[in-house]
Amino acid sequence: xxxxxxxxxxxxxxxxxxxxxxxxxxxxxxxxxxxxxxxxxxxxxxxxxxxxxxxxxxxxxxxxxxxxxxxxxxxxxxxxxxxxxxxxxxxxxxxxxxxxxxxxxxxxxxxxxxxxxxxxxxxxxxxxxxxxxxxxxxxxxxxxxxxxxxxxxxxxxxxxx
Amino acid sequence: xxxxxxxxxxxxxxxxxxxxxxxxxxxxxxxxxxxxxxxxxxxxxxxxxxxxxxxxxxxxxxxxxxxxxxxxxxxxxxxxxxxxxxxxxxxxxxxxxxxxxxxxxxxxxxxxxxxxxxxxxxxxxxxxxxxxxxxxxxxxxxxxxxxxxxxxxxxxxxxxxxxxxxxxxxxxxxxxxxxxxxxxxxxxxxxxxxxxxxxxxxxxxxxxxxxxxxxxxxxxxxxxxxxxxxxxxxxxxxxxxxxxxxxxxxxxxxxxxxxxxxxxxxxxxxxxxxxxxxxxxxxxxxxxxxxxxxxxxxxxxx
Numbered sequence: 001x002x003x004x005x006x007x008x009x010x011x012x013x014x015x016x017x018x019x020x021x022x023x024x025x026x027x028x029x030x031x032x033x034x035x036x037x038x039x040x041x042x043x044x045x046x047x048x049x050x051x052x053x054x055x056x057x058x059x060x061x062x063x064x065x066x067x068x069x070x071x072x073x074x075x076x077x078x079x080x081x082x083x084x085x086x087x088x089x090x091x092x093x094x095x096x097x098x099x100x101x102x103x104x105x106x107x108x109x110x111x112x113x114x115x116x117x118x119x120x121x122x123x124x125x126x127x128x129x130x131x132x133x134x135x136x137x138x139x140x141x142x143x144x145x146x147x148x149x150x151x152x153x154x155x156x157x158x159x160x161x
Numbered sequence: 162x163x164x165x166x167x168x169x170x171x172x173x174x175x176x177x178x179x180x181x182x183x184x185x186x187x188x189x190x191x192x193x194x195x196x197x198x199x200x201x202x203x204x205x206x207x208x209x210x211x212x213x214x215x216x217x218x219x220x221x222x223x224x225x226x227x228x229x230x231x232x233x234x235x236x237x238x239x240x241x242x243x244x245x246x247x248x249x250x251x252x253x254x255x256x257x258x259x260x261x262x263x264x265x266x267x268x269x270x271x272x273x274x275x276x277x278x279x280x281x282x283x284x285x286x287x288x289x290x291x292x293x294x295x296x297x298x299x300x301x302x303x304x305x306x307x308x309x310x311x312x313x314x315x316x317x318x319x320x321x322x323x324x325x326x327x328x329x330x331x332x333x334x335x336x337x338x339x340x341x342x343x344x345x346x347x348x349x350x351x352x353x354x355x356x357x358x359x360x361x362x363x364x365x366x367x368x369x370x371x372x373x374x375x376x377x378x379x380x381x382x383x384x385x386x387x388x389x390x391x392x393x394x395x396x397x398x399x400x401x402x403x404x405x406x407x408x409x410x411x412x413x414x415x416x417x418x419x420x421x422x423x424x425x426x427x428x429x430x431x432x433x434x435x436x437x438x439x440x441x442x443x444x445x446x447x448x449x450x451x452x453x454x455x456x457x458x459x460x461x462x463x
Contacts, residue, residue, distance in 0.1 A: 003447070004450070005444050009196045010192045013188055014192075017191070021184070025240060028243075
């Protein structure tokens with residue numbers, strides 16, 4: 001037994017510290033609900049699934065004026081896993097944000113459903129149009145400078161990457 | 162926006178090493194204060210574990226994914242790092258600041274002093290001292306140089322097979338022959354029993370963790386423990402009071418503002434006069450099992 005002298009005390013201390021760590025792990029989101037993990041810039045769409053745990057939805061339809069490569073891709077790990085992608089070129093702009101769970105993104109009172117697009121809410125501010133979609137537990141927000149007709153095409157061609 | 166490099170593999174690994182050494186250091190610190198582990202071999206082994214083990218556990222593959230962090234892991238530090246503090250700053254920014262301060266401290270207090278070798282343009286060393294130095298086992302080619310300064314200082318440097326002893330003018334003028342022998346025995350002990358290789362290997366590990374404040378603290382503790390071990394080796398054939406007198410002379414000439422150096426000297430004298438280090442305060446099996454348990458547990462903390 002002398003060969004193991006001090007080991008029970010080690011077990012007790014290690015268990016206490018690990019329990020404290022677990023409490024911190026569980027308690028932080030409760031005490032700091034606004035604690036955001038991100039956004040974190042990622043290099044490519046291939047990294048998105050690995051980081052946020054779901055396949056990113058991107059519109060298959062993309063006018064050439066937006067450019068080929070996205071200007072920015074980012075993910076946020078909390079409080080709700082979120083993926084965001086932005087194309088920006090030639091004064092044209094398209095942003096798609098996909099969030100798992102949480103409340104419906106903010107929208108003005110005058111926003112209304114987009115005809116023939118289920119679970120949608122759209123509105124315009126100046127030259128920009130905005131669309132919120134609910135798909136399989138995800139909130140998808142599309143924001144573009146390209147106009148309402150393109151907005152519908154973006155919504156219709158959303159597909160997992 | 163979290164800076165993109167946070168997601169880079171190297172920085173992620175660096176943070177994981179820091180996190181694991183913090184958890185391991187906390188557990189070992191509380192444990193050794195509960196069971197009272199004085200200076201000695203067991204304490205050195207625990208300090209080595211805190212320095213080395215996190216570099217291994219942080220490298221366990223498959224821990225970087227969100228699925229693991231939010232699913233299988235026991236604790237996800239990303240939650241803690243994302244705590245907002247003030248004006249858009251979060252805990253991760255504080256951690257980053259502390260890491261930068263640790264780098265500055267490492268450069269200023271550890272790397273530069275190593276590079277800044279003492280001036281050796283003093284008078285030639287006394288022949289009896291050179292003869293005494295070269296009579297030590299393995300030191301037949303040891304270089305000896307006098308550091309022209311009134312401080313009481315003796316130190317060694319150089320490569321493994323080409324040691325070099327630096328002794329200050331103040332030490333030559335102040336210390337008696339027996340005290341000089343005791344100080345020399347202490348320096349010689351640094352080159353015995355694999356201490357030179359172990360210390361240099363751990364210094365390399367320490368430099369790899371230059372951003373890690375836990376590693377900074379642990380390596381300093383380890384360095385004091387090595388000094389204590391060398392003190393013990395030096396007084397094996399002589400009375401501890403002789404070496405204690407040398408340490409007290411160094412203490413008297415150390416700048417009172419250098420609190421850390423004076424505290425280390427006081428501790429060494431206390432251990433010397435208190436019967437020497439307690440090498441068997443914890444059995445080897447206990448230390449090995451504690452290390453094995455932590456090697457299994459730490460990968461689950463991300």
